Amino acid sequence: MNSCIFCSIVSGEQKADVILSEAEYVAFNDIRPKAPVHILIVPKKHIASVAEIKEDDVLLMGQLIDGAKKLAVQAGVENSGYKLVFNVGHGGGQVIDHIHLHLLGGWNNEEHLALNV
Numbered sequence: 001m002n003s004c005i006f007c008s009i010v011s012g013e014q015k016a017d018v019i020l021s022e023a024e025y026v027a028f029n030d031i032r033p034k035a036p037v038h039i040l041i042v043p044k045k046h047i048a049s050v051a052e053i054k055e056d057d058v059l060l061m062g063q064l065i066d067g068a069k070k071l072a073v074q075a076g077v078e079n080s081g082y083k084l085v086f087n088v089g090h091g092g093g094q095v096i097d098h099i100h101l102h103l104l105g106g107w108n109n110e111e112h113l114a115l116n117v
C-alpha cells in the first residue's frame with residue numbers, strides 16, 4: 001500500500017480535480033485553495049522534496065515550471081501575474097512529502113503583495 005497521497009493521485013487510486021496530465025507530471029486544483037487560482041503541479045516520480053533532487057531530476061524540475069507556465073495561460077492569470085512556490089521541508093511549510101509546485105494567482109486586490117520576498 002502506498003502511503004503517499006500524491007502518489008495515490010498519480011496512480012488514480014485517489015480522486016483529485018486533475019486539470020492536466022502529461023508524461024512526467026499531473027496538475028490538479030488544491031483541495032484547500034489559498035488563492036482564487038491554486039493549482040499543484042506534481043511529478044509522477046516520487047521525490048520527497050527539493051532537498052532530495054538529484055542531477056537526473058533537473059530536467060524534470062524544469063518541466064514542472066514549464067507546466068506551470070502553460071497552466072497559468074489556461075487559468076487566465078498569465079497577464080495578471082502569479083506566484084510559483086516550492087515549500088521545502090516541514091520548517092518551510094511542506095506538509096506533503098512529495099514534491100509539488102504551487103501555482104497561485106487570480107487575486108482581485110493587492111493583499112497578496114504583502115507576501116513578497
Ligand code: AMP
Pocket residue numbers: 005016028029030031032033040086087093094095096097
Ligand atoms: P505543502 O504545504 O506545500 O505540502 O502543500 C500541500 C498542499 O496540498 C496544501 O495546499 C493542501 O491543501 C493540498 N492537498 C492536500 N491533500 C490534497 C488532495 N487530496 N487534493 C488536492 N490538494 C491536496
Ligand code: ZN
Pocket residue numbers: 004005006007008045046047097098
Ligand atoms: Zn509520492
